[in-house]
Amino acid sequence: MKRHIIILLIFSVFAGASAQSYTQAFDSVFxxxxxxHTSTGILYxxxxxxxxxxxxxxxxxxxxxxCDFYQFVMAYxxxxxxxxxxxxxxxxxxxxxxxxxxxxxxxxxxxxHANFNTFDTSALRQRLYYDADSVLWENTTINVPLFNxxxxxxxxxLVEQTSSLEx
Numbered sequence: 825m826k827r828h829i830i831i832l833l834i835f836s837v838f839a840g841a842s843a844q845s846y847t848q849a850f851d852s853v854f855x856x857x858x859x860x861h862t863s864t865g866i867l868y869x870x871x872x873x874x875x876x877x878x879x880x881x882x883x884x885x886x887x888x889x890x891c892d893f894y895q896f897v898m899a900y901x902x903x904x905x906x907x908x909x910x911x912x913x914x915x916x917x918x919x920x921x922x923x924x925x926x927x928x929x930x931x932x933x934x935x936x937h938a939n940f941n942t943f944d945t946s947a948l949r950q951r952l953y954y955d956a957d958s959v960l961w962e963n964t965t966i967n968v969p970l971f972n973x974x975x976x977x978x979x980x981x982l983v984e985q986t987s988s989l990e991x
Contacts, residue, residue: 847871866939868974873902900917913938934981936976937977944971
């Protein structure tokens with residue numbers, strides 16, 4: 825049932841997206857839902873979860889911790905774009921990558937240890953509803969938290985490949 829709710833919400837976002845980005849479409853669908861109650865300022869559902877950052881959450885049994893360059897960059901970009909308010913990520917992914925030295929004899933490791941929020945799927949059915957005009961609203965009279973907080977940890981080499989035999 826949880827999957828059905830999330831799929832319905834994602835479909836609602838895409839149905840409204842013509843020339844908009846996913847995040848803009850999400851924000852327009854959820855414009856009447858108070859996202860300021862996210863404890864971290866980052867709501868992961870505001871972006872397409874291509875990096876599968878949830879598999880790096882530290883409170884699940886046997887979380888992943890190492891990844892490759894592309895997945896790390898994607899996760900960083902997702903967290904940066906998912907920020908609904910000011911967050912700890914002040915640099916875009918392009919700017920962050922600009923800090924990496926181009927010396928081929930060293931490999932810089934990137935470490936991402938971040939808190940982010942996701943919707944509590946059990947609370948969605950209780951707190952969110954569509955009105956007669958098919959507009960999504962939040963029922964603020966129900967005192968159930970709408971968001972869960974997660975902590976993720978990732979480590980990756982910040983090079984795509986290296987040609988040096990000595991690093």
